Amino acid sequence: MKLIRAEWHKLLHSRMICGLLLCLLALNFALVWYTSKPNEIEPYVRKVYNEIYLADPEGTQAYYQEMYDYVQENIRGGEVELPSTYFPDSGFDDYRLLRMVFSYVEEQGEYESKLTDVLNLSKRQLRDLRSYGYSEDHYSVVSRVMLIERYQTLLDTGLPGNSYTYGYDCYLKTSTTTGIFLLLFLTAAVAYIFLNDSSVGFRPILHTTPCGRGSTATAKLCVACVLTLAVSLLFFLSSFAAVGLRQGYSSSQDAIQLIKGCERVPYQWSVTTYLAVHTAVRLLGYLAYGLFIALLACVKLPYILCFGGGAVMVGSQYFLFAKKYLGTVPPIRYMNLASMLDGTLPLGFFRTVSLFGLAVQQIIFMIVLLLLLCAVFWLLGTWFYCKNYQTLAAKASRLRAWMGTKWRDLSDSLHKQAPKRRRYHSQRLITYEWAKWRYAGVLVLVILLIAAKGVYTARTAGSMETFGEARYRAYITDLQALDREAQREYIQNEQGRIEELLSSAEDMKEKYAKGEIDRDTYNAFTEQFYRARAEQPIIERVDTYARGVWQSGDTLGIESQLIYDTGYVRYFSGGVDVFFYLAVIALCVRCFGVEYSEKGSGGGFIQILRSTKLGRSKTFLTKLAATVPLASLCALAFRVTALLAVADAYVLLNSDAPLCSVSLFGQFPLAISIGTYIALDLLFSLLVGALIGCVICLVSCYAKHTLPTISLTLLITGVPALLKALLTGVSPAWSLLFWTQPDTLYQLSAASQSIPTAIITVLLYAITVFAITVYTYVRFSGGRITRR
16 A cells, blocks of 8 residues: 555656646546537527427427428518517527427437338348348347347337437537547556656666565556546546536436437436446546556556557557448447447447357447456556566667767768858757757647647538538539529529429328329328428528629629539638647747756756857747747648548549639638638748747747746737637737638638738738847847846
8 A cells, every 4th residue: 555655646746747637637628618519599499399399299380380381482582570489589580499399309200210220121131141041049140139129129118208308419429539638648647657766766676576566566557547547537527517517418317319329229228327337338448548558668668659559559449440341340340449439339239249159249248358458458567567677778778879879970971061160059059959848748749639630620520421411512513514594593493393392292191191192102202302301401502602602703703613612611610720729839838948947057058048148149049940940830730630631521622713612712802713722821821830839939938937938828829819709800810829720811801801901910910029039039148038
């Protein structure tokens, strides 16, 4: 117990670990809170469902049908006035509220149809297997019999409960976001437990006896396990609280099948039971990951290799999870740590695994497998630690000696080719700054943030794998081959065809009831009716888009062009790049503050900074040269990552089309192509990165220490961004952080209706930052800032 208390004391008194935990928890909470913003109409729909529809379903249905018929009859006449008797002050009419209510009712009605589809497919497969001669004891037959029995029981029981559920589906979707931050912290904290002994003078004691190393290894592994479970629960609760504060939660006693996305959960569980089991399985998965990192640290691998090993482990399993399989999907896709980042996948469907010919439920097999992995990692880690393995100790020293020799040879050759004094000072100062700021660890954090940016963009941008998006693209593809008049006629004909199908539903129903048409004809019409109802909002979207593009082209005096612009819209609607903001803070926050982090003159640089004016001026310029270009390239990397993530989800075609072909840029006052605007935006991102990096460096010069620098940075750049987000009508020129949006050039020009005005705004910002930099340079060179 004393060793365990000592390990906890060392861990809890580490400012780096505690600070990283607080920062990642706050970031996770803020990101989940930001992405779970509810729809404004949602609370009103919820009240209508619970207080009105459930009280009188038939009367509510008749009222909705009456308004639906009225809208269909008068939609051609222009705007239709609809009653707002439920919530007069909300701005939402009764028709809109009831339309969303009955949309939810239809989703609940699909529960039985989804289970029926699963049963019919399984029964057909079972019949085929038996006809092929498979015995009743064969795994394929037994697994399908188990699936049929499980879902038949659910179907016979029926969907329990009838309530409007909310909140839990959003929480389950946050599993990926939470997992990224949690894996990052677990890698750093667990590796710290095993790799920080040398800094407290404990290594000689560890090297004394194998028994002492065994006791120490057990204590460290116990602390690592408890830390993993506790921190995982803390992150889960953080996400749960963020969604709860943002949306609230419905009753936890509802059936889990009522939650959107959980319709095929094969167990008769309440939401509470499902979340408890789901959390336990995820905790077990994260425990296996934490023990794997402990195994890497037990063989004395450095931090960078522990992060790399964790990335390889998660990345390889994510490859198995995300890979598109042709034909039958192997069980390995669902039996890995990456699948647990999905909110519903581990328990969302009844699956079995073949174990020596026996059909075992996948979730049971997965739990047993994870427990075995934990035991294996524990035993291997203890064994390696007791054997005192130093995997890279000798090789690392040889590698450093070899690299030092090569570096000196390269430096000597460069000195011969250039003036010795100039090459020596510029090269040594920059490399010294990079080494002093420990850029290796910072770059790992930046790379992880870039990966998180890509995952976040891919998740929020959606994909083309939906009926609505596929049909919209098909409409646009058909329209591209026509001229404007033919396009207008095509859209009107499609709208007329859809309205005719929707309006003839009652007539066809009466004819079928009277026997005037047979069942096959009525079923064919029903299929066309439901397809037309799904296509109606799509053709309205096409009509709105086409009219906007035609008007923009006429305003600019150019030939407009219809393109499939969803991918471009998703990319340019990315919003403020919080990931880049965190990365550039990590890059630049210790630019000058590192000089004041050491106590005394043993490792600090304060006395040298005060020595001569030339030394201080060269130090100031070197710090900016070592930091600002990296911040600029970092901005470009984040922008390109978002573009690649969107390009992977959508088709980005017709980059030579006019920019007004993208529905977002109807008011852009310049006739340029989409590709040209993207190129300008990427160049603009370099400037924005340089400006933000320079601002943070200057704040670091004045604030001296890390915490005041972060506080002033958030005050200077974060408060204007917060005001811009809260107040309507505020120009994006007020907030430098809002310049990280991909559509900043458009917003600046649209606000002033002039490209020159937007360019002048950017130049004024750049000139202001340059003037402050020159002023700071003069003061720093004069030695005034460094006085205490």
